[in-house]
Amino acid sequence: MALSPSLDSEIRRPRPRPARGIGRWLRHNLFADRLSICLTLLIGALLLYCLPPLVDWAIVKAVFRSDSAACRLAAGEGACWGVVAEKYPAILLGRYPPGEQWRAVFASALLLAAIVATCRWINAGKILIFGGLTAIFGAFALLRGGWAGLTVVDSSLWGGLPLTLLLAIVTVLGACPLAVLLALGRRSQLPVIRRACGGFIELVRAVPLVSVLLLVAFLLPLFLPAGSSIDVLWRVMIGLVLFAAAYLAEVLRGGLQSIPRGHLEAAAALGLSYWQTQIHVVLPQAIRATLPALMNNFISVIKETSLVTVVSLFELTGALNLALIGDVEWREFYVEAYLFVAAIYWLLCFSLSRYSQRLALRLRTDRSF
Amino acid sequence: MTTPIIQFKALNKWFDDYQVLRNIDLDIAAGERVVICGPSGSGKSTLIRCINGLEAYDEGELVVAGITVRPQEKVLEQVRARVGMVFQQFNLFPHLSVLDNLTLALRLVRKMPQGEAESLALGQLERVRIAEQANKYPLQLSGGQQQRVAIARALCLAPDILLFDEPTSALDPEMVKEVLDVMVELAGRGVTMLCVTHEMGFARAVADRVIFMDQGQIVEQGSPLRIFSAPENPRTQSFLAQILAH
Ligand SMILES: Nc1ncnc2c1ncn2[C@@H]1O[C@H](COP(=O)(O)OP(=O)(O)OP(=O)(O)O)[C@@H](O)[C@H]1O
Ligand SMILES: [Mg+2]
Numbered sequence: 001m002a003l004s005p006s007l008d009s010e011i012r013r014p015r016p017r018p019a020r021g022i023g024r025w026l027r028h029n030l031f032a033d034r035l036s037i038c039l040t041l042l043i044g045a046l047l048l049y050c051l052p053p054l055v056d057w058a059i060v061k062a063v064f065r066s067d068s069a070a071c072r073l074a075a076g077e078g079a080c081w082g083v084v085a086e087k088y089p090a091i092l093l094g095r096y097p098p099g100e101q102w103r104a105v106f107a108s109a110l111l112l113a114a115i116v117a118t119c120r121w122i123n124a125g126k127i128l129i130f131g132g133l134t135a136i137f138g139a140f141a142l143l144r145g146g147w148a149g150l151t152v153v154d155s156s157l158w159g160g161l162p163l164t165l166l167l168a169i170v171t172v173l174g175a176c177p178l179a180v181l182l183a184l185g186r187r188s189q190l191p192v193i194r195r196a197c198g199g200f201i202e203l204v205r206a207v208p209l210v211s212v213l214l215l216v217a218f219l220l221p222l223f224l225p226a227g228s229s230i231d232v233l234w235r236v237m238i239g240l241v242l243f244a245a246a247y248l249a250e251v252l253r254g255g256l257q258s259i260p261r262g263h264l265e266a267a268a269a270l271g272l273s274y275w276q277t278q279i280h281v282v283l284p285q286a287i288r289a290t291l292p293a294l295m296n297n298f299i300s301v302i303k304e305t306s307l308v309t310v311v312s313l314f315e316l317t318g319a320l321n322l323a324l325i326g327d328v329e330w331r332e333f334y335v336e337a338y339l340f341v342a343a344i345y346w347l348l349c350f351s352l353s354r355y356s357q358r359l360a361l362r363l364r365t366d367r368s369f
Numbered sequence: 370m371t372t373p374i375i376q377f378k379a380l381n382k383w384f385d386d387y388q389v390l391r392n393i394d395l396d397i398a399a400g401e402r403v404v405i406c407g408p409s410g411s412g413k414s415t416l417i418r419c420i421n422g423l424e425a426y427d428e429g430e431l432v433v434a435g436i437t438v439r440p441q442e443k444v445l446e447q448v449r450a451r452v453g454m455v456f457q458q459f460n461l462f463p464h465l466s467v468l469d470n471l472t473l474a475l476r477l478v479r480k481m482p483q484g485e486a487e488s489l490a491l492g493q494l495e496r497v498r499i500a501e502q503a504n505k506y507p508l509q510l511s512g513g514q515q516q517r518v519a520i521a522r523a524l525c526l527a528p529d530i531l532l533f534d535e536p537t538s539a540l541d542p543e544m545v546k547e548v549l550d551v552m553v554e555l556a557g558r559g560v561t562m563l564c565v566t567h568e569m570g571f572a573r574a575v576a577d578r579v580i581f582m583d584q585g586q587i588v589e590q591g592s593p594l595r596i597f598s599a600p601e602n603p604r605t606q607s608f609l610a611q612i613l614a615h
Contacts, residue, residue, distance in 0.1 A: 260458070260460070262456055262458050262460040263460055263462060265423055265456070265460065266454075266456060266460035266461075266462070266519075267462075268421075268422075268423060268445075268449070269421055269423065269449060269452070269453070269454040269523075270449070270473070270474035270478065270522070270523075270526065271446060271449040271450055271474055271478040271526070272473075272474060272477060272478060273442075273446075276477045276478075280473060280477065281462055281473075284464045285462075285463070285464050288464060363464075365463055365464055365465075365466075365506035365507075365508065365509075
């Protein structure tokens with residue numbers, strides 16, 4: 001039976017839409033079968049049991065004013081958000097000199113804007129790189145001062161959110177290219193390069209970050225020529241970059257291995273050089289293939305920056321400790337303060353994780369339209 | 370007689386201790402269309418991959434378009450500028466659109482401006498009758514369409530020599546024809562073609578010469594008419610009997 005093309009197109013009809021409605025949604029998502037009914041009821045009961053006391057503690061009986069006496073009265077029954085109201089400048093900005101704190105605020109805004117813009121216009125290429133680097137150097141210059149009448153603020157006084165953002169961004173930016181080189185090096189034809197890259201990766205992965213940080217902070221200066229002092233901040237950044245690069249390189253290696261040999265041969269047959277092949281054929285595919293894992297690592301980096309406290313750099317968690325430890329009036333309410341800091345981390349990491357999901361969807365090139 | 374565009378001179382190649390190519394002597398004239406066939410593992414792919422340096426040889430000499438092929442970057446660059454290749458598995462780059470697959474080498478290797486590269490690429494897509502798919506991604510196309518894109522990609526660089534390694538073997542039967550049609554059309558245009566294939570109809574229609582390989586050697590060669598109707602070598606005979614039995 002042969003259908004003419006015109007007849008064929010008349011037979012086509014739009015894809016039927018699934019029925020909607022809240023009842024349908026509930027049945028579909030919560031009460032689909034016996035197991036999900038049980039789970040729904042169980043979780044519902046748990047929520048009923050836990051939620052009211054939690055709301056009671058966090059909102060109803062909570063103290064929001066910066067009033068430590070009231071907090072003490074409510075202790076055990078209501079949260080003391082007053083500690084956040086009282087201490088947020090110290091938590092967010094650390095020991096940055098009080099009169100100059102607007103600079104730290106601006107620097108944070110610049111860094112956040114750089115992150116958001118990068119995510120928003122990931123395809124913008126050169127403009128993005130230029131804008132991003134400008135924002136980062138701008139943040140550095142603002143924090144550091146020493147120009148246009150701004151007093152110099154030593155990097156040991158930087159802290160809180162701007163420091164966390166700075167460390168995270170610099171680590172990711174520095175680690176990515178290094179990780180690419182390490183991952184490619186590990187697959188190099190030249191045994192020397194292959195061994196060196198492999199050895200470095202294995203070495204770094206075998207030690208905890210804390211020891212890397214202590215190493216760069218206290219041991220590295222002993223090997224540097226006397227008198228040449230690199231800021232501890234710089235040394236810590238180098239340590240973080242090296243550490244993150246080793247992990248990223250391992251992730252990327254998985255992506256590199258997933259690329260069929262035929263693609264390399266096709267690129268070679270077209271006359272592409274080694275680097276052209278890596279940059280235009282291999283890496284874009286490897287990065288796509290490992291995007292979720294890469295993002296996972298970036299999120300780890302954000303959280304790992306909290307370890308720099310061990311070498312007396314007071315990023316968010318460090319600044320929090322610093323703000324509370326010497327203050328008898330407020331220090332018993334550290335749980336609430338920690339929840340505040342945790343919320344900031346959560347906001348950063350959760351947004352990134354959502355973004356990575358969207359990006360992965362957008363980069364898919366195997367969907368059929 | 371003009372010098373051949375491809376000359377194999379007593380060429381030998383080993384994979385570790387296994388000799389894949391044994392004493393290959395072969396001249397191919399410019400514009401000649403050659404079909405290579407033979408049993409699996411006989412070294413057909415290895416033979417044509419030597420021509421654009423995807424495989425290095427150990428002994429003898431191979432001259433392509435006046436250049437002695439050697440595993441050196443500069444030499445390979447020159448050779449590959451003259452030789453295009455189409456693979457069994459298409460090997461399109463899945464993260465690039467069809468158009469970008471075609472323009473990549475034009476932009477990077479030939480340093481052609483984007484606009485010029487795109488109009489050239491669209492012309493080649495037209496030629497393989499697939500221009501309307503230019504902005505799709507390879508994995509959104511059927512196998513036959515992908516292979517035609519791969520042919521267009523090779524054509525973009527205007528090669529003097531085109532190598533095909535079993536271009537229709539990975540295709541569903543109903544798509545073989547659309548690819549062969551494109552190849553037949555190409556054959557009428559004077560480009561030197563070397564094609565590893567078991568498509569006997571194609572060989573009959575376009576080949577000037579059929580080469581039969583077995584165990585790393587060229588066992589027999591001649592016009593398709595002679596090879597298919599009166600093969601002399603017993604190995605050719607049994608191989609053809611098998612192929613034709615399908
Ligand atoms: N990279 C390699 N390393 C080691 N041995 C190889 C390699 N590539 C091919 N061989 C071997 O060399 C021989 C010839 O391989 P080749 O791919 O040239 O055969 P072919 O004639 O193209 O076969 P087919 O019809 O299956 O594609 C085979 O025995 C194969 O196993
Ligand atoms: Mg083969």
